[in-house]
Amino acid sequence: MSGFARRLAGFPWREFAADAFSRVFLIAQAVCAVHVVNAHVCSLAVVTGPSMLPSMNLAGDVVAVDRVSARLGRVASGDAVLLISPEDPRKPVVKRVLGMEGDAVTFLVDPGNSDESRTVVVPQGHVWVQGDNIYASRDSRHFGPIPYGLITGKVFCRSSMAMVCLVSLTLNF
Amino acid sequence: MGLGPTKQQPSESFPPPQSKRRRQCQSPALDMGTRNHLWLGAKRILTCYLVGLTISDRYATIVSVTGDSMHPTFTAASSSLRGDVVLAERSCLEKYQFSHGDIVMFKCPSDHRELFVKRLIALPGEWMFLPGSHDIIKIPEGHCWVEGDNAASSWDSRSFGPIPLGLIKGRVTHFIWPPSKIGRLDTKIPENRISPV
Numbered sequence: 001m002s003g004f005a006r007r008l009a010g011f012p013w014r015e016f017a018a019d020a021f022s023r024v025f026l027i028a029q030a031v032c033a034v035h036v037v038n039a040h041v042c043s044l045a046v047v048t049g050p051s052m053l054p055s056m057n058l059a060g061d062v063v064a065v066d067r068v069s070a071r072l073g074r075v076a077s078g079d080a081v082l083l084i085s086p087e088d089p090r091k092p093v094v095k096r097v098l099g100m101e102g103d104a105v106t107f108l109v110d111p112g113n114s115d116e117s118r119t120v121v122v123p124q125g126h127v128w129v130q131g132d133n134i135y136a137s138r139d140s141r142h143f144g145p146i147p148y149g150l151i152t153g154k155v156f157c158r159s160s161m162a163m164v165c166l167v168s169l170t171l172n173f
Numbered sequence: 174m175g176l177g178p179t180k181q182q183p184s185e186s187f188p189p190p191q192s193k194r195r196r197q198c199q200s201p202a203l204d205m206g207t208r209n210h211l212w213l214g215a216k217r218i219l220t221c222y223l224v225g226l227t228i229s230d231r232y233a234t235i236v237s238v239t240g241d242s243m244h245p246t247f248t249a250a251s252s253s254l255r256g257d258v259v260l261a262e263r264s265c266l267e268k269y270q271f272s273h274g275d276i277v278m279f280k281c282p283s284d285h286r287e288l289f290v291k292r293l294i295a296l297p298g299e300w301m302f303l304p305g306s307h308d309i310i311k312i313p314e315g316h317c318w319v320e321g322d323n324a325a326s327s328w329d330s331r332s333f334g335p336i337p338l339g340l341i342k343g344r345v346t347h348f349i350w351p352p353s354k355i356g357r358l359d360t361k362i363p364e365n366r367i368s369p370v
Contacts (some may be wrong), residue, residue: 029220032227039230071286084339087315089269125283143313149280168242 030143042066043153045082047094048163051131051138052080055168056094060161063094065153071149076100080155083129086146087138094155095139099128101148107141109132127151175192182185233262234343236278238290239348246276246358247290248351249323258350259290259358269338271296274362276345277319282333290330290345291319292363297338298366303359304331309368317337322361 037043048060056063062121065082075081077097085091099105105128106119112135122128126145131137221235229235239256241249247313250256263277265271295301295318300309306322312318316335323328330336348354 017283029223032223035227035230036223040226084337085337086337087313089315089338089341123283125285146286147280147337147340149282149285150337151285162261168321 040067040071042068042156044152045092045094050136052094053131053132053133053136055080055096055132056158057160062159062161062164063155064157066156067153070151070153075148075151075154077103081129081151082153082155083146083151086143086150092152094132095129095137097127098130098140099145101126103128105140109141111135113129125149185192187370229263230291231263233260233264233346235259235349236261236288236290236343236345238345241326242323243276243290243292244323244326246292246322246361257348257354259345260347260349261345263343265344266341269341271317271341271344272360275368276360278343278345279319279336279340282336282340282344283354288342289319289329291321291327292361294318294320294363294366295335302366302368304366317341320363342347 016135017146043065045063045065046060047056047063048058050058053065063082069075070081077100080094080096082092082094099122101122101124104119104121106117107130108114109116109118120128122145125148127148128140128145130139130141134141235258237253237256237258238247239250239253247257247259248255271277273293273296276290277292277293278288278290281289295312297312297314297316299312301318302309302314304320312335315338317338318330318335320329320331346356347357
């Protein structure tokens with residue numbers, strides 16, 4: 001048994017530790033790089049649900065989101081944006097910006113049943129967001145204009161889930 | 174002794190890759206001189222920046238508080254050099270669970286470039302007495318009510334109404350700078366504001 005202990009003491013423990021540390025640090029660095037790109041440059045999100053129906057699929061689309069222009073305030077009317085839902089902060093949603101601060105927005109109050117419309121002026125620092133499918137979308141028509149600070153990114157590229165699966169399959173084989 | 178041979182193997186196989194890697198790291202530095210030193214320095218700065226940014230985004234960040242809206246709690250200061258420096262934790266953003274009396278940092282609803290620090294008074298779904306009157310309002314789902322401690326000069330929910338929780342960017346937990354204050358922030362729960370309905 002003393003031979004085993006001697007052998008154990010003969011291991012270069014210091015080098016093992018240094019090696020393990022450098023490897024762990026390398027992984028941590030990679031994780032940090034991924035986080036920074038994801039949070040500050042651009043990221044991917046999966047969109048499901050009927051609210052953006054003509055322009056985005058019901059079953060799920062993968063969208064690429066640009067974080068830089070949202071941060072610099074370069075979002076304009078007509079852009080699809082990713083935002084934190086004002087009703088549930090844990091839920092990100094995709095909607096289209098229809099009015100910036102100071103714009104007057106006219107919308108149908110209850111599009112399925114009546115022609116009643118209303119006009120609202122968007123206050124300072126807020127935006128008006130609406131889903132493309134006005135019949136099945138919960139948006140600014142219900143909770144009013146939202147603060148610009150809730151916008152986390154601008155959608156610049158969209159691809160359907162089927163396409164993504166196809167591409168990844170072809171890349172694999 | 175059955176363990177002996179299996180333990181022996183790593184001791185023989187581990188050192189060679191280690192020494193090889195060290196040689197790889199050293200030789201270009203010796204060959205290329207100062208240019209390489211600059212490159213290594215830049216790489217180190219980039220690494221520090223990435224790690225620092227990740228920590229400040231996900232775990233905790235350091236902010237300097239200015240303005241007199243939170244006066245008894247934070248020193249009223251006009252420039253960020255003289256203000257209190259505080260630590261704000263970000264891990265509360267994963268679940269958005271806050272409690273009454275927390276001091277939160279949030280994006281101003283009318284200008285997304287500004288960060289405000291105020292005290293949280295009411296949480297989503299609660300009935301609250303409006304300050305200075307006997308009216309009761311219900312905080313909508315996903316919103317909260319924030320107010321400064323110095324009611325006389327604070328621009329807060331009394332002017333812009335309840336704010337969405339999504340605007341909150343962190344919770345202030347510790348004092349870092351004036352040395353006399355270093356330590357945890359004590360939470361003051363405002364009394365008689367929440368209606369027990």
